[in-house]
Amino acid sequence: MTDAPSLSVRHKRLIGILLLILVLGGIWYLLSRTPPSAPAFQRGAWNQATPVHVVPAARGSLDVQIKAIGTVTPLHSVVVRSRVDGELLRVHFNEGSEVEQGALLAEIDPAPYRARLAQAEGQAQQIQAQLANARADLELYEGLWEQDSIARQQLTSQRALVEELQGSLKANTAQVEDARLQLSWTRIVAPIAGRLGLRRIDPGNQVSSGDTEGLVTITQMRPIAVEFSVPEPDVPALRRAMAADGELAVQALDRDGRNLLASGRLQTLDSQIDLGTGTLRAKAVFANEDTALFPNQFVNVSLKLQTLSSVITIPSDAVQFGSRGTYVYLVNPEENRAYSRVITLGASADGRVAVVEGLDEGDLVVLEGLDRLRDGREVIISERDGE
Numbered sequence: 001m002t003d004a005p006s007l008s009v010r011h012k013r014l015i016g017i018l019l020l021i022l023v024l025g026g027i028w029y030l031l032s033r034t035p036p037s038a039p040a041f042q043r044g045a046w047n048q049a050t051p052v053h054v055v056p057a058a059r060g061s062l063d064v065q066i067k068a069i070g071t072v073t074p075l076h077s078v079v080v081r082s083r084v085d086g087e088l089l090r091v092h093f094n095e096g097s098e099v100e101q102g103a104l105l106a107e108i109d110p111a112p113y114r115a116r117l118a119q120a121e122g123q124a125q126q127i128q129a130q131l132a133n134a135r136a137d138l139e140l141y142e143g144l145w146e147q148d149s150i151a152r153q154q155l156t157s158q159r160a161l162v163e164e165l166q167g168s169l170k171a172n173t174a175q176v177e178d179a180r181l182q183l184s185w186t187r188i189v190a191p192i193a194g195r196l197g198l199r200r201i202d203p204g205n206q207v208s209s210g211d212t213e214g215l216v217t218i219t220q221m222r223p224i225a226v227e228f229s230v231p232e233p234d235v236p237a238l239r240r241a242m243a244a245d246g247e248l249a250v251q252a253l254d255r256d257g258r259n260l261l262a263s264g265r266l267q268t269l270d271s272q273i274d275l276g277t278g279t280l281r282a283k284a285v286f287a288n289e290d291t292a293l294f295p296n297q298f299v300n301v302s303l304k305l306q307t308l309s310s311v312i313t314i315p316s317d318a319v320q321f322g323s324r325g326t327y328v329y330l331v332n333p334e335e336n337r338a339y340s341r342v343i344t345l346g347a348s349a350d351g352r353v354a355v356v357e358g359l360d361e362g363d364l365v366v367l368e369g370l371d372r373l374r375d376g377r378e379v380i381i382s383e384r385d386g387e
Helices: 001-031 037-047 111-146 153-184 233-243
Strands: 052-055 058-074 079-080 084-089 104-108 185-190 194-196 216-220 224-231 248-252 260-269 279-286 297-314 321-323 325-332 339-344 343-350 352-357 364-369 377-379
Touching: 001 194, 052 111, 052 325, 084 321, 084 352, 111 153, 194 321, 224 233, 224 260, 233 260, 233 279, 233 297, 248 279, 279 297
Parallel strands: 052 377
Antiparallel strands: 052 364, 058 224, 058 297, 079 216, 084 104, 104 185, 194 216, 224 279, 248 260, 248 297, 260 279, 297 352, 321 325, 325 339, 325 364, 339 377, 343 352
């Protein structure tokens, strides 16, 4: 009876050992089997040839330019105001029309000023008559004085009277000139040639020399200026170009930068850099014969500093920046592999940059497909390269 329980224990131990062997064998099988094919495929896809688009480094000319946003500004803008007080009788201009300098614009009632002129002229005539009579008496007194027939005091008094009347005549003559000037100001003429704005007052209203709004504004349209700001880093190159060439060509383009509105020349630079913006104000002048530029219009300004001839250029998008500096990827067409090369850049314009050192004419530079490149990687040149 004691053998049966001991046999049962042995069976249990044997079964436990077998189960342990099975578990250990399963673990060994899972750890030692071949890795799945999906990760291997992914590593192979990363190492396969990368399609790229390349462009050859080209030798040619490059226009070095400064581009900015400018504002069209008239060289002269005048608010036409009355210089005398009175009723506005007539207006002789049409709103928005072109006028020449000296053209009659409006008339103020001249009657009060004609009366003042006549009064001043009458007083001048009266003083002239008094002066003529005093001079005649002075001549008589001088003869009597030589004959010792009058006292010296009487001669002295007559001379003083003549000088007094001469002073009065001179002052009255100035009053006549002032009255004549006031009368001439009742005819309001254009001080400059230009384009008229909207009329601000109608005939029949009283106008005054103290009116701030005035009658109308005249804006000179031809020639016209464009003011723009140049960043401080570009100022030295701009000043060198001005010293070398004198007059620099400037182009004004529309807001989209596609259509050329006018061509002109750089006139002047401001005397100091703005500390708040770090820019220098500049002014260009345009003939504006077709009035394509309008005051306060925003335009894109392109200022040509110089033209670099026979330089190697590449697209700016091909340039990479790293710890080694600026570099590009070149493709060796014999190996179909890409290699990086450090380059030295020069001036840039219109999406292209000059390469001072590091490239030769005809070198194939990678323009697209840069994100997965590294030194020695195999590449497939896109068919667009043949364009």
